[in-house]
Amino acid sequence: MGKKKGPKYDAIIDAAVIVFAQNGYHLSKVSKIAKQAGVADGTIYLYFKNKEDILISMFEEKMSVFVDRIKHEINRVTSIEKKLEIMIEMHFTQLELDPDLAIVTQLELRQSNTNMRYQVNEVLKGYLGLIDAILEEGIRQGVLDPDLNIRIARQIIFGAVDEVATNWVMKERKYALTPLASSISDMLMKGLSMKTQPEAETKG
Amino acid sequence: MGKKKGPKYDAIIDAAVIVFAQNGYHLSKVSKIAKQAGVADGTIYLYFKNKEDILISMFEEKMSVFVDRIKHEINRVTSIEKKLEIMIEMHFTQLELDPDLAIVTQLELRQSNTNMRYQVNEVLKGYLGLIDAILEEGIRQGVLDPDLNIRIARQIIFGAVDEVATNWVMKERKYALTPLASSISDMLMKGLSMKTQPEAETKG
């Protein structure tokens, strides 16, 4: 990364998650993050280019761990339905385990200006790559149509999961998120409409 | 709504769409909107509470026309698959017809702080209500499972459509958006996985 890291780097990231979650990105003063991290204001700038860079770096940091973890779990199953379900489930669990991070990624990260959005997208590529991999595997397995527009399918999956997550945060996490994963995964794979098959199955 | 409207109200809204699209919300100065609208800075505050209010009002204004138009078109078909397709198609067409508005709604509107997000959601309820109506009709028609979690289904549909639209804007509208509507509608209704297996299984 070419980035100077160390205990203070981590302390600042952790402090920023808390401060951003409590006050929102724009209302979070750098001096408050510094105080929360137990370092001087100037120290922040030894590790981060500016305030934006703290937000982006935090996202990078958390996202890379997150993606690695999901990759590992996904590889333990073969069915792509199961892979997708695990991915969504882990996504949701991660958010439930760290509510501050959930607020920051679902709300604060979005307040960024357009330039910053491109950086966020860059970081997201790791996660989006996971979805692509699942879809490609699905095609190889013959579960998905070889003509499937992967880019669009990926956007649908990501958009759906992200929207559910954002709603959960905005509703102040008043309900359990993880249990929704399996039905969401199902709706995405099988569609919202009922299959005529049920009748066939009923017959069987 | 107790809101003073008039030719200047509209002029300011139209000016704001242009200015926000060109510079982004945060970099758009109220004085620039005033100049673009051909009114004095202070005049803005005769029609809008503050800068945020311009953005929200613009969204309300455009959204209400938009929802009415969709409602009207949707009522001309009965199949809920067709209704969903029309809704997405019109959503996309609207964005393609007004690129400045597309930039503002897909990018700038998201940069708002958390409080403002709640107001945006309030305005969005009109659109989300359309989705709910389609889903409820679907259940009535027996096309959708009566046990379908409408709230989640609505989030999936909205999230998917919104994400596709945002990607299109961020890719600088380099491809046609409207033609994607029918396959997205399809993927949402029928799911990503192929529907042939059931038959095969039935045969087996």
Place this chain on the structure above:
Amino acid sequence: MGKKKGPKYDAIIDAAVIVFAQNGYHLSKVSKIAKQAGVADGTIYLYFKNKEDILISMFEEKMSVFVDRIKHEINRVTSIEKKLEIMIEMHFTQLELDPDLAIVTQLELRQSNTNMRYQVNEVLKGYLGLIDAILEEGIRQGVLDPDLNIRIARQIIFGAVDEVATNWVMKERKYALTPLASSISDMLMKGLSMKTQPEAETKG
């Protein structure tokens, strides 16, 4: 000038002379100038681009009045010796009449960075033009050598006068400056060395 002027413009200039003289340019806070001028901090920026611009504009303002006044007085005599003497005398008197301005022009204005120096030089051209005019007139009158390097002569005159003025300010104006004008004018015109030779020549 394309510059918005008015009573506040003048008030700010006057306030700045006082504040800069008292604290030095770098230690003068814009907020202090605003308070001294009886305007809000932000008002400063309706009239000046930035803090530097206040300093430069003040110099422009004072210098243009100053040059006009000298021009007028110079035109009342014909002898270039007298013209030079009047110029230096008025230069010195001006400094003695406004000690704060003297501090600012002789000391604070010099602390400027290199870019600013070029702007200062631009303003100085009015004054330097006066010297050139005197020199050219001297050549026309046959008092000065037609081969005189005007540029260098001008630099000598300006450098000498400016240095005497700066020394006077740095010595905290403990002696009268104006009375020095005539002997300085003399030294510059007749040189430092005694004029015994002419007598010898007259005798020969």
Place this chain on the structure above:
Amino acid sequence: MGKKKGPKYDAIIDAAVIVFAQNGYHLSKVSKIAKQAGVADGTIYLYFKNKEDILISMFEEKMSVFVDRIKHEINRVTSIEKKLEIMIEMHFTQLELDPDLAIVTQLELRQSNTNMRYQVNEVLKGYLGLIDAILEEGIRQGVLDPDLNIRIARQIIFGAVDEVATNWVMKERKYALTPLASSISDMLMKGLSMKTQPEAETKG
């Protein structure tokens, strides 16, 4: 002087000349001087009190060598006209030989705040003493008026020479400086006005 000197002291001085000349005093970071000198930031403070002290010390260092050299050369001639000419010539040659130093002494050194200016003046005393010595010798030799105001004469000479030098630096050293020395020396000693005409005119 109680000053720790050594190879690093010199390295820092030399580095500072380069860095100050390239970036200007205020834009020159201590860390950049350290890097250029090949020492750690903190090492600077083992040899210099602060950033200002680097600039002043550099000036002291260069000036003392400079004054000694001039003194030596001046003593080889007896005519005070020649002494003055040599002084100016060597002054100019020194600047032409070290353009970086020229920039620093003519431009950067002037950006100092008022307190620092007094220190600069202190260092300048060595050079000003040279001028005084020449003037006093001139009086002794009967070339200069015993009533000559030495302080003012010194200021005139220094101001003139310094202004010519500064102009040369600001014009980016586009012409040769040293050749100007003899005519400047002449103008200062003999004055700007022609000495012969009066007789001619008297005779005519």
Place this chain on the structure above:
DNA sequence: GATGAATGAGACTTCATTCAT
């Protein structure tokens, strides 16, 4: 003597909003 990571004070400027006209 040498290092360099850490410190923390400090102030310019913007711009949404107001209100006297």
Place this chain on the structure above:
DNA sequence: GATGAATGAAGTCTCATTCAT
């Protein structure tokens, strides 16, 4: 209703300097 000059709060980031090693 319309104006636009005036307001004033607010916060990032730099960089000279220190000091534990």
